[in-house]
Amino acid sequence: LALKTEIPDLIGVKDRKYLDHGGLGRHREIGDMMRYIAVNQSMDFLSSYDGYIPIGVNQKTLPHVDSVRKGFGASDRYSEAQLYAIAKYVYSLKPPQNPNKPNALSKRGELIFKEQGCVTCHTPPFFTNNKLTPADGFTVPEDHYEKYDIFDISVGTDPVYTLTTRRGTGYYKVPSLRGVWYRGPFFHNATLATLEDVLDKRRLRDDYVPTAFKGVGVTTKAVRGHEFGLDLSEKDKKALVAYLRTL
């Protein structure tokens, strides 16, 4: 597959209002989480990527539901009690102990974080404002402003996932920065391996070699979008990364 997504972190998901990178699932209360689990459990066997069906007969034809049940167990329906239990378990996940303690460098990074306006989207305490940003090429329908939490500006990241895939919505959710010290790769399409790479201006060049997932047959490509902090001095970037690693 030419498209890959970063596997979202489940730790802290209880505090997020949207699920998936594109915010496909709303998350208002535990019932939404239970529905999301049920749909993902039961519907993934229907996946078809432009005619390519991963678990299809010869990857071309959807299998009979009985064969799916026998082969994968994927269409067995969890009971509500089971879904509730899974959701409660997911909510209970705790992050590992953060070895990055605040220090003078991270304190300066915190100031930079605020000065650069990062807090507008990555708002404490969850380090996300829990909003959806439209991708380039998507026009927000008028009624969405009332229905959803819209942060009405694109940060210019690659729109392919949210405009062309089955999980696409036209939006990307603002991800939480909590736990970035143990997480990665970064960006929804997993193109950047480290926080330093996110702040590296060279990523905007067409001859840039993405440090994480490149895409099949791709050797170089520009990783555009979310172009914040790229012009900071190296010293400030170090301070900012030091702060982010404390979250």
Added chain:
Amino acid sequence: MIRVLSAILILNLVFISGSVPPMEVKSHSIKFEIENAGITVKGSLPQASMEIRFDPDHLDESQLTATADASAISTGIKLRDKHLLGREYFYVGKYPVISLKSKSLRKIKGNKYTGTFELTLRDKTKDVEIPFNVSRKGGDITLSGKFSIDRMEFGVGEESIILSNDVRIEIEVVGKIAAL
């Protein structure tokens, strides 16, 4: 009847805009500050036009007006500026200008004055009280005033745990005024 109405209209125009001549504006600035996550964010509205008819001896015939191009807002971060133009904040597609117009001016003492101004921001028009100083240097006269507004009263943005509602605004205009 039409002649009488026309005469009243002409008299009104003379009264409002004819008695105190407009000042030749040499420079102006509109700056604002707001606390965001404990940091003071500073911004400006550099594109504006001001008509200053100010005579300290004829305050009742004086009038101060300013019209700012909301789309020129600048806070030092381009994407933030772009976001401020959207419907959640200034919504410039629908409300391209911010205007301020004096309704009454009063002298406090010395060079200190105050005025009641009509501020129109987005679709809201509200009266604001703006104390201002008048200073003279050479042939120039400077009017500078500071005031605060609650952005929520004008529908700018939403309630936020990090962004203050209070916006401090400072306006300064430098010019020449023949009457002085």
